[in-house]
Structures are given as structure tokens and as C-alpha cells.
Amino acid sequence: MxxxxxxxxxxxxxxxxxxxxxxxxxxxxxxxxxxxxxxxxxxxxxxxxxxxxxxxxxxxxxxxxxxRHLNNKHYKTQKLDIxxxxxxxxxxxxxxxxxxxxxxxxxxxxxxxxxxxxxxxxxxxxxxxxxxxxxxxxxxxxxxxxxxxxxxxxxxxxxxxxxxxxxxxxxxxxxxxxxxxxxxxxxxxxxxxxxxxxxxxxxxxxxxxxxxxxxxxxxxxxxxxxxxxxxxxxxxxxxxxxxxxxxHDFEPLVGRLHMPPPIHQIFESTHFVICNFVPRLYDFHPEAIPAPYYHHNIDSDEVLYYVKGNFMSRSGIEQGSITLHPAGLVHGPQPGKVEESIGKKDTNELAVMIDTFQPLYSSKKAENIAVKDYHKSWLKK
Ligand SMILES: [Fe+2]
Missing domain, CATH: 2.60.120.10 (Jelly Rolls)
Structure with missing residues (x-):
């Protein structure tokens, strides 16, 4: 400061x-x-x-x-009791x-x-x-x-x-x-x-x-x-x-090919980082795949809070959704989302991400709004 x-x-x-x-x-x-x-x-x-x-x-x-979760989770905060x-x-x-x-x-x-x-x-x-x-x-x-x-x-x-x-x-x-x-x-x-x-x-x-x-x-x-x-x-x-x-004042960095999450970082602490995904132009290599590659969180639990817009790599996500992708698991776009992203020029997504370096535990309050079987959403139908 x-x-x-x-x-x-x-x-x-x-x-x-x-x-x-x-x-x-x-x-x-x-x-x-x-x-x-x-x-x-x-x-x-x-x-x-x-x-x-x-x-x-x-x-x-x-x-x-x-x-404590072993599986990927999806919580709909729009369903929280007031x-x-x-x-x-x-x-x-x-x-x-x-x-x-x-x-x-x-x-x-x-x-x-x-x-x-x-x-x-x-x-x-x-x-x-x-x-x-x-x-x-x-x-x-x-x-x-x-x-x-x-x-x-x-x-x-x-x-x-x-x-x-x-x-x-x-x-x-x-x-x-x-x-x-x-x-x-x-x-x-x-x-x-x-x-x-x-x-x-x-x-x-x-x-x-x-x-x-x-x-x-x-x-x-x-x-x-x-x-x-x-x-x-x-x-x-x-x-x-x-x-x-x-x-809205965060100026996104973009590249010819997919850039990793740290370019979206806005804050840090000793045990977590906060990133945000904001409207931006997509990768401009002629053969670029804008959707993220599948990635394996070895050391961190990833929490995403979806604020606005269409989140390009996820199906079934709404404004107010939270996903938790715990350490040790692979996650990435749902079926069809990689293909769908090819050739797209920009995104209007707005989301806040918190990556913690220690495992997270959820409350009953969270489990009451959990989406059943989110962890199966990567299975091709
Ligand atoms: Fe991720």
C-alpha cells in the first residue's frame, strides 16, 4: 500500500x-x-x-x-436461506x-x-x-x-x-x-x-x-x-x-495461447491467493483452444464463485454458483466445452477464485445447497 x-x-x-x-x-x-x-x-x-x-x-x-471433501463440489448460493x-x-x-x-x-x-x-x-x-x-x-x-x-x-x-x-x-x-x-x-x-x-x-x-x-x-x-x-x-x-x-478495474493480460490462472491474480496471503476472471479477449493464435486444459491441483483446493456472464468451461453453472475442486483431483472443462471454445473471440465471464494451500471443510449450510452428483458432470452422456 x-x-x-x-x-x-x-x-x-x-x-x-x-x-x-x-x-x-x-x-x-x-x-x-x-x-x-x-x-x-x-x-x-x-x-x-x-x-x-x-x-x-x-x-x-x-x-x-x-x-472434508474427496470429490468436486458445486454449491448454489442463490438457494441459501435468507x-x-x-x-x-x-x-x-x-x-x-x-x-x-x-x-x-x-x-x-x-x-x-x-x-x-x-x-x-x-x-x-x-x-x-x-x-x-x-x-x-x-x-x-x-x-x-x-x-x-x-x-x-x-x-x-x-x-x-x-x-x-x-x-x-x-x-x-x-x-x-x-x-x-x-x-x-x-x-x-x-x-x-x-x-x-x-x-x-x-x-x-x-x-x-x-x-x-x-x-x-x-x-x-x-x-x-x-x-x-x-x-x-x-x-x-x-x-x-x-x-x-x-x-472492473482489473486489466486482464491475454496471450496467443492459454495463459495460466496466476495472470488473473489480484490478492495474496500466506495460505491462499485470490484471482478474478474478467471480460477479455481470448487467445489469438489461429489454432488456440481458449478453454483451459485439464489440470491436476496437487497443492491447493480451488474455489470459484461465479458472478456474471457465461463461464466458458463449465456446464450447469449459474450466477451465485460456487465450485470446489479439492487438491489431489483433476478438473477442467465439462464434455463439449473444449470444442465449443475453439474459434471464440472473447468472454464476458466474471468470477472470483480462491485457491487455498490447506484443505477446506464445508458446513451443513453449504451441503444444504450442494448440487447432487456434480462430480459426475464430466462423464460423457
Ligand atoms: Fe482450475
Whole structure:
């Protein structure tokens, strides 16, 4: 990420800074101890003035995971029951010790903090903003919204909403190979700094009322009560802040012959990568086969979330479908799809892919929407 600042700041760090004779307090928020990216926020109230903190005992996440898969799976998220609260919305469809993947149309609009996981929301549908102690970040359909662990935030989305949520124990970053030694995107990267949206202005909410924040830490939820509103920031600067980047701003790389999935990569973490398939021209060699070759995932489980358009290599896939192709198995186009792709010039497909380096387990919630016999869909009829 790059350096950014918003609001009022003193000229030097760690010096007396007042507003109307009132001392403003510094809060450093950083990753990896004091060695990773950080930001310094200036707060009107003492940030740790906590009235109470208590667990929400009947909402644990630990009992929701059941199945380890040996076979390819297809889940139709359009058949999910409608979630009525954040607790059901966050029950993962797929999970391992490092990552959780869920899909929902319910977006909690109260104050929230995730104390154990970094988050990426892919907003399949929705317009509004993400408000946080770093300010107001405008949000629109197609945005990935990256929220660091420990950050107080609140959604303000007034439209219909559907999102894919990826929660990660480790930070979610842009791929190192897209960046130079100073962290600037290289010329041949499919994304650049201008694509990244940052908070535009501060809310600077100041009151002496108590405010409750719902939190998640590992398998438990809790509620913390502060004696002030956490968005009392008058200014901040640094490299750590919530940001968004639209899937529609990802500039696809194409070639004369089929290019492998890493060219579609947008994020990386220590235990998974996130790629996206976006509308693009197909391979332009006169004898090219645009459909992917059959491939054998030796080291990763592959999850694909189909957002829009016709996915060229798959039959029976709809908007909102998720496929899971576990490590150890071969997968690729269904019968007829290789032949069908020959001579095609372009695709309008839109999909998000998550490749995890540890096996995923599915929940009952996922198995309730599983398509029967998907693993047999490669058999020629
Ligand atoms: Fe694949």
C-alpha cells in the first residue's frame, strides 16, 4: 500500500496536539508488532476507555464445520436461506484454520470489529459506503473491500446487497510480483495505484454517549462498550487503512495461447491467493483452444464463485454458483466445452477464485445447497 493521510495532523509525531485547548490522543494501529504497516490516528477521546466487554455465549462459530471433501463440489448460493442476522450470515460455507468463505445478502449495519481475521468483501451487488475510524469509503457493485483486522467499522448500504466474504488470519496483500522494491505497482501489473479507492473524508463523530461494538475473535462473538463513539478521529496518516478496488478495474493480460490462472491474480496471503476472471479477449493464435486444459491441483483446493456472464468451461453453472475442486483431483472443462471454445473471440465471464494451500471443510449450510452428483458432470452422456 501507499502512504495516505486525512484530516488534521501535527507536524511531528508524538508531540502535543490540541483542538480548542483539548489534548488529542494518538493511537497507533499496526501489524506484525511494530514492524509491519501501520497508521497513526488522532482521537478526541482516550481510545481504550471501555465501559464493558462481554462474550455472546450462544453464538459460537465452532460447531458449524463438518465435511472434508474427496470429490468436486458445486454449491448454489442463490438457494441459501435468507440470513436474518450477522451470526447466520457469517457461518462459513467453506473453511480451514486460516480462511473462511461465506456468502450472504444480510449485511450487519451496526458497529463491528473483527479481532481475529482480516476481511475482504467482494460486493456482488450494493451501493453505499463503509464508515470507519479512518473515514468514509464509497462502495459500489464490483468492489473488493479490504478491512484489516482490529479496525472499527460500520456499513452504510441502502440498496439490495449480496457479497462474498473472505476472512483470513493473515494479512491480505497485493501480489509481491506486481510491486517494485518501493512497493509501487510495476508497469505490467494488471492493477495500479489509481484503481485503489481510499477513505475520502472523516466522520469525526464526537459524543459522550456509550456505544456498543459487536466483535468477533476466533470462534466467539463479544460486545464491547466504549464511553464514546469510535469514529472520533480528527486525522490519521500511514499505510494501514481500509480500501477498495473494483473487479472492473482489473486489466486482464491475454496471450496467443492459454495463459495460466496466476495472470488473473489480484490478492495474496500466506495460505491462499485470490484471482478474478474478467471480460477479455481470448487467445489469438489461429489454432488456440481458449478453454483451459485439464489440470491436476496437487497443492491447493480451488474455489470459484461465479458472478456474471457465461463461464466458458463449465456446464450447469449459474450466477451465485460456487465450485470446489479439492487438491489431489483433476478438473477442467465439462464434455463439449473444449470444442465449443475453439474459434471464440472473447468472454464476458466474471468470477472470483480462491485457491487455498490447506484443505477446506464445508458446513451443513453449504451441503444444504450442494448440487447432487456434480462430480459426475464430466462423464460423457
Ligand atoms: Fe482450475
Amino acid at each position: 501507499f502512504y495516505h493521510k486525512l484530516g488534521k495532523l501535527p507536524r511531528k509525531r508524538h508531540v502535543v496536539f490540541k483542538e480548542k485547548d483539548q489534548l488529542i490522543y494518538e493511537k497507533l494501529m499496526g501489524q506484525e508488532g511494530f514492524s509491519g504497516v501501520s497508521s497513526l490516528l488522532y482521537k478526541k477521546k482516550i481510545p481504550c476507555s471501555t465501559v464493558d466487554i462481554s462474550p455472546i455465549l450462544d453464538k459460537t462459530l465452532s460447531s458449524n464445520i463438518e465435511n 440470513d436474518l442476522d450477522i451470526f447466520s450470515a457469517r457461518i462459513p460455507l467453506l473453511k480451514n484454520a486460516e480462511i473462511e468463505i461465506s456468502v450472504s445478502t444480510f449485511l450487519y449495519d451496526g458497529l463491528f470489529v473483527n479481532s481475529s481475521h482480516h476481511e475482504v468483501y467482494f460486493i456482488e451487488e450494493g451501493e453505499g459506503s463503509l464508515n470507519s475510524e479512518f473515514g468514509v469509503l464509497p462502495i459500489k457493485t464490483g468492489d473488493y473491500v479490504v478491512i484489516a483486522k482490529g479496525l472499527y467499522y460500520q456499513w452504510n448500504i441502502k440498496t439490495k446487497v449480496k457479497y462474498l466474504l473472505i476472512q483470513s488470519k493473515q494479512p491480505i496483500k497485493f501480489p509481491k510480483r506486481y510491486l517494485n522494491s518501493m512497493g509501487q505497482f510495476l508497469e505490467d501489473s494488471p492493477i495500479c495505484e489509481r484503481d485503489i479507492k481510499v477513505p475520502t473524508h472523516l466522520s469525526s463523530i464526537l459524543d459522550d454517549n456509550e456505544h456498543k461494538i459487536l466483535g468477533r475473535r476466533d470462534d466467539e462473538y463479544f460486545e464491547v462498550t466504549l464511553d464514546h463513539h469510535p469514529f472520533d478521529t480528527v486525522g490519521w496518516d500511514g499505510y494501514l487503512y481500509p480500501y477498495s478496488i473494483s473487479i
